[in-house]
Amino acid sequence: xxxxxxxxxxxxxxxxxxxxxxxxIPLTDDLSAYGYIDMSYTDANQDxxxxxxxxxxxxxFSFTPVESPYSAVAEISYDYSDTGTASxxxxxxxxxASDELSFTVGNILSYQGFETFDATGLYQFSAQGDGGFxxxxxYSAAYAFxxxxxxxxxxxxAGFWAGETDGxxxxxxxxxxxxxxxxxxxxxxxxxxxxxxxxxxVSYEIDALxxxxxxxxxxxxxxxxxxxxxxxxxxxxGDAGITLRYSDxxxxxxxxxxxxxxxxYAFSDNLFGLLExxxxxxxxxxxxxxxAELIFSF
Numbered sequence: 001x002x003x004x005x006x007x008x009x010x011x012x013x014x015x016x017x018x019x020x021x022x023x024x025i026p027l028t029d030d031l032s033a034y035g036y037i038d039m040s041y042t043d044a045n046q047d048x049x050x051x052x053x054x055x056x057x058x059x060x061f062s063f064t065p066v067e068s069p070y071s072a073v074a075e076i077s078y079d080y081s082d083t084g085t086a087s088x089x090x091x092x093x094x095x096x097a098s099d100e101l102s103f104t105v106g107n108i109l110s111y112q113g114f115e116t117f118d119a120t121g122l123y124q125f126s127a128q129g130d131g132g133f134x135x136x137x138x139y140s141a142a143y144a145f146x147x148x149x150x151x152x153x154x155x156x157x158a159g160f161w162a163g164e165t166d167g168x169x170x171x172x173x174x175x176x177x178x179x180x181x182x183x184x185x186x187x188x189x190x191x192x193x194x195x196x197x198x199x200x201x202v203s204y205e206i207d208a209l210x211x212x213x214x215x216x217x218x219x220x221x222x223x224x225x226x227x228x229x230x231x232x233x234x235x236x237x238g239d240a241g242i243t244l245r246y247s248d249x250x251x252x253x254x255x256x257x258x259x260x261x262x263x264x265y266a267f268s269d270n271l272f273g274l275l276e277x278x279x280x281x282x283x284x285x286x287x288x289x290x291x292a293e294l295i296f297s298f
Contacts, residue, residue, distance in 0.1 A: 043289065076089070112140065157175075
């Protein structure tokens with residue numbers, strides 16, 4: 001499962017706030033391009049037919065001048081599921097003060113989450129939560145404009161991001177430990193006028209197995225609360241793999257349970273496909289969700 005392992009390791013293994021470009025197409029000595037096409041068929045109700053679409057096309061550019069401490073990344077996403085609109089995701093300028101210390105400003109992805117907001121960083125098709133709430137993501141933040149300071153070594157990382165919401169300070173803090181081979185442990189705290197979030201998660205890779213557990217607790221300013229538990233096991237055998245995931249999410253007193261099984265296969269270094277069956281229970285009502293996905297990454 002070479003493609004999936006490379007993609008997931010790149011995104012999930014990044015300890016700092018922001019995007020790490022999977023630059024594959026050099027345009028000049030300093031500029032490269034990367035991206036992916038995500039196509040899927042989904043069925044959220046077993047009484048309906050599958051609905052197919054090109055879910056997303058993403059294109060990114062990474063500008064890294066030789067022997068310069070400054071670099072820039074810009075990504076644009078065309079999301080067909082969101083009324084077919086194009087939007088910027090990561091758009092940043094970074095100053096590397098040293099090999100460990102960097103300063104970044106721009107539109108930056110939140111520190112939060114074991115599960116990524118890009119399809120190329122997931123071990124399955126769906127996110128762990130209810131698709132009707134924030135697209136299934138249990139995290140209180142995604143992309144936001146601000147600035148970050150990040151210190152990253154082989155053994156640990158620390159990061160601080162600050163921005164503003166309605167004129168008030170919004171910030172996130174990250175602490176991460178990677179001092180044991182195969183182990184990644186992170187603790188994220190986020191404070192915003194609209195929410196307060198605590199998000200610890202741990203993953204461990206040993207040979208062909210990956211284990212992960214995650215907890216999310218968010219208190220929102222409208223008085224609602226989200227609490228989520230997630231456990232995942234991924235096994236890779238050659239070009240094929242399989243994901244088992246269980247999540248229990250309570251949002252504002254309504255319980256959502258999901259059990260997912262997702263076999264996957266890497267057809268080449270660039271082409272990856274998977275199937276997903278999720279058994280879900282929302283507020284006492286049970287349902288089966290189906291999906292088939294094809295990702296071409298470059």
